[in-house]
Amino acid sequence: MSLVVYLAAALLAFTCLLLFSRPRAALRSPLTASTCAVVAIGAVCFTCSAPITLATVNELTGIPNFGAPLTYGMISAYSCSWVILLVVWRGGPPRLIRRMICTSVIVYGTIIATIVVLFTLADAGTERLRDLDTYYATTPYMREMIVLYLVGHGASTLVMGVVCLRWMREVDGPLRAGLRLILVGLVFDLVGFEAAKITAVVARWLGHDLDFLSTDLAPPLVSIGAFFCSAGFMLPRLLPPAVTHWRSMNDYRRLTPLWREVRWAATAPKPDPAWWELPHTRLQRLEVSIHDALLALTPHFDDHVRRISLETALEDGKTPRQARVIAEAAMLAVAARQPGGPEGTPLPRSGTSRLRTIDALGTRGLVELAQALGQSPVVAAARHGSTAASRQ
Known part of the structure; x- marks a missing residue:
């Protein structure tokens, strides 16, 4: 007893x-x-x-x-x-x-x-x-x-x-x-x-x-x-x-493709979370680093690539919102492959386009952008230059 x-x-x-x-x-x-x-x-x-x-x-x-x-x-x-x-x-x-x-x-x-x-x-x-x-x-x-x-x-x-x-x-x-x-x-x-x-x-x-x-x-x-x-x-x-921590852990995992794409451009230290950090804290650190890299890539965003990719996604039957995310992911993919790329310093440009999806949706927008980077054929084509070529 x-x-x-x-x-x-x-x-x-x-x-x-x-x-x-x-x-x-x-x-x-x-x-x-x-x-x-x-x-x-x-x-x-x-x-x-x-x-x-x-x-x-x-x-x-x-x-x-x-x-x-x-x-x-x-x-x-x-x-x-x-x-x-x-x-x-x-x-x-x-x-x-x-x-x-x-x-x-x-x-x-x-x-x-x-x-x-x-x-x-x-x-x-x-x-x-x-x-x-x-x-x-x-x-x-x-x-x-x-x-x-x-x-x-x-x-x-x-x-x-x-x-x-x-x-x-x-x-x-x-x-x-x-x-x-x-x-x-x-x-x-x-x-x-x-x-x-x-x-x-x-x-x-x-x-x-x-x-x-x-x-x-x-x-x-x-x-x-x-x-x-x-x-x-x-x-x-x-x-x-x-x-909250369970969702943060899933979002952290789903943001991995996006971080791999842009991490070379980040000026902040690479997020290296300690084993005791909670998933929500890890996600916040990763988001800060991704935003830092996106800010560094902003001058290289080509609005021409975004418009072409948007038209292609709409023709493929995507909804306007899905097409917007795919177009911005394509623009990001092209910017991340600028001459000098991950091994060097990107060449300076004067682009003024912004990733409106991220501004409007925050973490959700980043996750959607990461999914488009890894899954969309339109983004894959833009990454290799074929989308732009087919529309010119």
Whole structure:
């Protein structure tokens, strides 16, 4: 059981580190800060509830079952952090948000204080590491303490589930997918933790033994719930940058033909990315070098070549936009093959044509230009002079 619980705690801790990777930015964002608080307190809850941790705490304090109020108090703090996260998520007037947060802290702070008082009054001298809820289900004060933390946690989980359902109707994309995952985690929490624990405790009250629900079923199910909740928190935060870097990696690869064509003309240092650089950073460095080379080639752009290639592409059935890209790629290919070429310095000219595709579309324009350079027969013909010759 300890291994399963520790794995859930480690997953939540890892999620917290990802969300808190930029501390200053995280602290300036109430939503990010409250999300980090939920995940961090959840990791502490799982750590505290492991039998090994409970035994260690009991031994260090010299008080049998001292780990119980500690764990139940952390679960109540976890529930409070859920409520605060809901308040921040939903937004509203700052004064209302502050008032609701203060109310939540007061309510759950009172629950935590009551848990400590009830444990102090109870007779719980026998150490129980795995079945304390059911073993002391009928013990005065311990009984009330157990019911109190279960009700407090269940209430916050139900409210969170209702808000997730309502919010899913208002949002889409990664946020909606994240809410769905959180909702699945909450279902596991309600079924695997709340329902199992309450059923086992009530069975004890009625003289039956369903302890396995609390000791064997609840820990793995609530750990699965933690996995889904962690994924739900991470998805809206990590998916957009992951998609951006994936697209940047593809664009970097697709720009290779263009860079091979013009790299000899670049005056800036050749981009040599370090292994730790992210794809988006690599793409930006490559774009800067390509633009530098295109700027150096601008005086050698021949508008006559562009016009001829445009007519040829249109006659071949290309759309006006496709024909424009092909024409500019042909003009670039001819400019890159000026006398002196890659092995020398190009001869000075006074051309004034510009690559309008790049000016209008940025990275997308560069990618389209690179594809035309490598795939278009019109560009290949212009590169060898045949297109111009056929039109003169």
